[in-house]
Each structure stands twice: as structure tokens, then as C-alpha cells.
Amino acid sequence: MRSDARLDSVVFQLTPTRTRFDLVLIANGRKEKFASGLLKPFVAHLKAAQDQIAKGGYSITLEPSSGFDVPWFTRGTVERFVRFVSTPEVLERVRTLESEILQLEDAIAIQSNDSLGLKSVEDHGRKLTESNGGSMTPHQPDCFLGGLEWIELFLPFICLTCHSLPYLFIYFCNMPDTVHQLIGGRANYDPDSATAIVVYKPGSNPTPQIQNETAAHEENSKVQLLRVLETRKTMLRKEQAMAFARAVAAGFDIDNLGYLIAFAERFGAARLM
Structure with missing residues (x-):
């Protein structure tokens, strides 16, 4: 037959x-x-x-x-x-190897995506550091005028109206904010501003050094893991080829x-x- x-x-x-x-x-x-x-x-x-x-x-x-x-x-x-x-092991070995290879490919894809996300975070932190000039001290806005600036601003008025100097002095002492606005000045000087608490704003400070070191260590670990997974996948591919050959021979x-x-x-x- x-x-x-x-x-x-x-x-x-x-x-x-x-x-x-x-x-x-x-x-x-x-x-x-x-x-x-x-x-x-x-x-x-x-x-x-x-x-x-x-x-x-x-x-x-x-x-x-x-x-x-x-x-x-x-x-x-x-x-x-x-x-x-x-x-039965002739065919079942082929199926087992194929299943393990698929699992490895999924793991490699996940690890690759995680590594890409980690690199993006590090790049973002580095850009923040560069934008702040590498300094940990936040930028202090120029929000007040010093004594010399007041004198420079008032000098023309003093020269033009010397006879009104006492009145201007009294007016300035009692209403400095109004005078400041009239002459185009900026916000009042706050004597406590030098010691005031600075509110933290996300992205205002660069990534601390310890975080950079931790991220680098984590990235190295992921790279090593990817190499191990790729090596294992290559070995399984070779073993799968031999298993296919045995199945065909059978x-x-x-x-x-x-x-x-x-x-x-x-x-x-x-x-x-």
C-alpha cells in the first residue's frame, strides 16, 4: 500500500x-x-x-x-x-524551542523599550543642566533697585527743582511705591528677599549627580541583560535548526x-x- x-x-x-x-x-x-x-x-x-x-x-x-x-x-x-x-520528543522539542524563542523576543522588545525611555530621561536631564549653565543656584531675578539707582533717577528732579527738595524727600519717605511707579522703576526692594524661601519649580535645577550615576548603572545593567538575552536567542536558533533537521529525518x-x-x-x- x-x-x-x-x-x-x-x-x-x-x-x-x-x-x-x-x-x-x-x-x-x-x-x-x-x-x-x-x-x-x-x-x-x-x-x-x-x-x-x-x-x-x-x-x-x-x-x-x-x-x-x-x-x-x-x-x-x-x-x-x-x-x-x-x-514524541522529536516534534515536541521543536515546539518547546519555538515557544522559548518567542518569549525571549518579547523580553528583548520590552528591555529595548525600557532602555530607550531611560536614555530619553537622561537626555532631558542633561539639557536642563546645560540650560542652567551647570549651576545648582537658581537664577535670582533683578526685582529691586539699589541706593545708587535711586540717586541716579532722582538727580534730574533734584537739579531742576532744588527749592522743592524738602517736599520731595518727605513725599518719597511716605510714598516710595508711588514715586517708584511714576519714574518707571521696578518692584520695591524687599530686605528679606535674600533670605526668602525659593519655591522649587520642576526643571529649575539640573539632575543631581547621584541620580545620573544611578541611571547610568541601570542603563549598563539593561545593556548587559540585552546581551545575555540575545546570546541565548542565538543559541536557541542553532538548536532549533538541529531539531528541525531531526524532525525532517524522522x-x-x-x-x-x-x-x-x-x-x-x-x-x-x-x-x-
Whole structure:
């Protein structure tokens, strides 16, 4: 019987103790004894076999759904399923490696995004430092006029109206704010301004040195972690290539895996899905 021959049914003929079987393939009325062995591994893999063995009897029959075209139900598919039951690690190793590689790629993507965000924060802190001239002392606004400035501003008035000097002096002493506004001056001098509490504004001070060192250390740790993840991913890729080669050598070609999965879905072979 050819490997691509479509089957009508597959029958496990059990021994009286129901611990061993002979596997018989049936196609177009022809029967072919294909394999024999212990029943337990096949029952563990096939839900359809579990359901039938629970009802008693000395045979287990696998048949595709009637009324549907089932190109996957062939001698080659049954052969690959028997091989999978005998050595499931051949295919499962490929799947395990693929799952681990996907997890590593997700971790690498997350770490890369975190490193990018950390670098943006550091750049922002450096720009703030440069904008403040590297000084930790906040800029003190020029909010008052000193004594010499008052004299310079009043000197023209004094020269023009010497006879009014006593009155101007009295007026200035009693209403300095009004005089200051009239001559175009700025806010009054506050003697307590030098010792006043300066309200902190975000971004007014550069990032402290200790924060820069902590950020640099964290960035180095992330870079090292990324290197470890990338190295592990490279090793897994090589191991996956070897696992693929072993699977192909065992007959699990990518072209026929679809048929094997369809067989698993029909008869409840969960480890293949």
C-alpha cells in the first residue's frame, strides 16, 4: 500500500488481555497489518481510543467523518502518528524551542523599550543642566533697585527743582511705591528677599549627580541583560535548526504536518495540537 493511499479505517485489534494490539489499515476492502505493540501509549494519546476502550470490546476503530473529503487520512499520516507516539520528543522539542524563542523576543522588545525611555530621561536631564549653565543656584531675578539707582533717577528732579527738595524727600519717605511707579522703576526692594524661601519649580535645577550615576548603572545593567538575552536567542536558533533537521529525518516534513494535525484534531490527539 502506498504512503499516499487513502484509508477507509484504522483498527487496533487487541489481545485478550487488552494490553497489546495489532494495527490494521483498511483501504478499498484491502487490509494491511501495519504495526503492533503496547496499547497504553496509544490510548494515552488518543481520546477516541480512550472512549472506546472504556466501553469494553477487543478492537478500537478510527474512521474519518462520513460525507467529507478527508485527504489527510492516509497511510503516511498513520505512519507518522505511530512514529510520534514512539518518539514524541522529536516534534515536541521543536515546539518547546519555538515557544522559548518567542518569549525571549518579547523580553528583548520590552528591555529595548525600557532602555530607550531611560536614555530619553537622561537626555532631558542633561539639557536642563546645560540650560542652567551647570549651576545648582537658581537664577535670582533683578526685582529691586539699589541706593545708587535711586540717586541716579532722582538727580534730574533734584537739579531742576532744588527749592522743592524738602517736599520731595518727605513725599518719597511716605510714598516710595508711588514715586517708584511714576519714574518707571521696578518692584520695591524687599530686605528679606535674600533670605526668602525659593519655591522649587520642576526643571529649575539640573539632575543631581547621584541620580545620573544611578541611571547610568541601570542603563549598563539593561545593556548587559540585552546581551545575555540575545546570546541565548542565538543559541536557541542553532538548536532549533538541529531539531528541525531531526524532525525532517524522522518523516515530519512541513508539507505533511497539516495532515498530521488534522488527524490529531479528529481523534483527539491533544499532544499534537
